[in-house]
Amino acid sequence: MQDWFYSLFQMIPYRCKACKARFYAYRSGETSSKMRTSEELKVVALRRKRKWQHTKKAIALYALGAAVLVVCLFIFMQQRVE
Secondary structure (H helix, E strand, C coil): HHHHHHHCCEEEECCCCCCCCEEEEEHHHHHCCCCCCHHHHHHHHHHHHHHHHHHCCCCCCCHHHHHHHHHHHHHHHHHCCC
8 A cells, every 4th residue: 555655656665685674766766876786777677668568568459449349330330220
């Protein structure tokens, strides 16, 4: 619940490797070399890439569904009751 609340303010959770303390920081700090190691930056980049791929698939499915709906509505509207 707390993570969700902070995400509204563009903040994400981090954990200190030394003391294991958990804290929140703004997303803009993700690219900061002070906040993350090079391996963590690679993981962040991979997560963003996979999330974007997932988003593209979702957009394509919604577009396909909308197109099918439009075609069905067109066909049903063309049928005339005699």
